[in-house]
Amino acid sequence: MRNVVIIGSGCAGNTAALYTARANLLPLVVSGKEAGGQLSLTTLVENFPGFPEGINGPDLVANMRKQAENFGAQYLDGEVLDTDFSVRPFRINVEGEWIETRTVIIASGASARWLGLESEQKLIGHGVSSCATCDGFFYRNKSIMVVGGGDSAMEEANFLTRFGREVSLVHRRAEFRASKIMLNRAQHNPKIKFLLNTVVEEVYGVAHQMVSGVRLRNLKTDAVWDQEVDGFFVAIGHIPNTKVFKGQIETDPDGYILSKGGARTNITGIFHAGDVQDRVYRQAITAAGAGCMAAIEAERYLESEGH
Numbered sequence: 395m396r397n398v399v400i401i402g403s404g405c406a407g408n409t410a411a412l413y414t415a416r417a418n419l420l421p422l423v424v425s426g427k428e429a430g431g432q433l434s435l436t437t438l439v440e441n442f443p444g445f446p447e448g449i450n451g452p453d454l455v456a457n458m459r460k461q462a463e464n465f466g467a468q469y470l471d472g473e474v475l476d477t478d479f480s481v482r483p484f485r486i487n488v489e490g491e492w493i494e495t496r497t498v499i500i501a502s503g504a505s506a507r508w509l510g511l512e513s514e515q516k517l518i519g520h521g522v523s524s525c526a527t528c529d530g531f532f533y534r535n536k537s538i539m540v541v542g543g544g545d546s547a548m549e550e551a552n553f554l555t556r557f558g559r560e561v562s563l564v565h566r567r568a569e570f571r572a573s574k575i576m577l578n579r580a581q582h583n584p585k586i587k588f589l590l591n592t593v594v595e596e597v598y599g600v601a602h603q604m605v606s607g608v609r610l611r612n613l614k615t616d617a618v619w620d621q622e623v624d625g626f627f628v629a630i631g632h633i634p635n636t637k638v639f640k641g642q643i644e645t646d647p648d649g650y651i652l653s654k655g656g657a658r659t660n661i662t663g664i665f666h667a668g669d670v671q672d673r674v675y676r677q678a679i680t681a682a683g684a685g686c687m688a689a690i691e692a693e694r695y696l697e698s699e700g701h
């Protein structure tokens with residue numbers, strides 16, 4: 395029987411592990427398919443406080459894990475395949491084995507949606523990004539492209555005009571899911587050029603490990619052309635990893651966990667941390683902060699139950 399099982403080993407899960415380990419709760423962290431979480435996909439992280447020269451994403455999460463392990467946190471490779479939160483202790487199925495626990499911290503993140511091109515996948519962290527706040531700064535006076543037609547694409551494109559000399563916004567249709575106000579703002583921004591009814595067929599630069607351009611196709615005219623690009627931002631949404639909690643943990647229509655205040659979910663003893671609940675900030679530091687909150691709440695809950 396475990397005191398705490400933490401689902402996910404990104405910034406939120408690792409921070410929750412550090413705090414619960416230092417509270418002597420001997421937490422078990424289930425790493426998931428993407429050990430280290432989203433930061434393991436990227437290169438330089440310049441906005442996590444404490445590293446004046448920046449730090450590589452994979453090193454940052456590896457350090458967090460080491461720090462948690464130093465205080466007794468245990469890590470289990472594998473994925474949570476099923477859960478039963480209707481009983482106490484709660485039950486969690488990891489790769490076929492059921493684990494029982496008094497509390498759960500869900501830190502399973504939200505995965506960025508990508509276009510799915512092989513070249514795009516190879517260049518993530520090398521000019522391909524899903525986060526303007528994280529990576530916009532690297533593209534001062536450079537040529538930037540944003541893909542998407544929703545609010546987040548408009549927001550990212552507007553934000554990126556602070557850095558880039560030009561921002562091309564590529565959208566496969568001529569109609570937008572974005573709200574009128576966000577679209578209007580982008581349309582009136584002189585640095586943003588709209589490429590409508592257009593798709594990206596390939597991202598160039600794999601050989602040099604740095605984005606250098608893209609091949610585009612106009613779906614109406616079938617015209618194909620190349621465009622030089624330095625920073626390529628995909629803004630077509632995120633998928634919260636909550637499928638295994640469906641019907642038990644309350645989520646919004648997009649699958650993000652609905653917070654009941656602090657780190658609490660609709661089930662007492664089950665807490666949320668990080669991007670799995672946060673559709674607004676989605677940063678390493680906010681996820682780490684949320685991991686700390688969840689750990690403190692789990693510890694106080696266990697204390698109140700006499701454990």
Ligand SMILES: Cc1cc2nc3c(=O)[nH]c(=O)nc-3n(C[C@H](O)[C@H](O)[C@H](O)COP(=O)(O)OP(=O)(O)OC[C@H]3O[C@@H](n4cnc5c(N)ncnc54)[C@H](O)[C@@H]3O)c2cc1C
Pocket residue numbers: 401402403404405406407424425426427428429430431432433435436438439440441442472473474475501502503504505506518519522523524525528529635638667668669670676677678679681
């Ligand atoms: C390319 C890229 C660059 C970024 N750069 C920056 C940056 O420079 N600065 C910054 O602040 N932020 C950056 N971010 C955002 C930052 O990475 C996220 O905000 C942060 O990682 C969220 O942490 P998290 O722990 O909530 O979730 P995640 O990092 O997404 O971790 C989720 C974890 O849950 C696990 N998991 C999922 N489902 C299951 C399951 N069923 N069973 C078990 N485990 C499961 C996964 O394996 C993973 O370990 C970047 C993101 C990307 C994609």
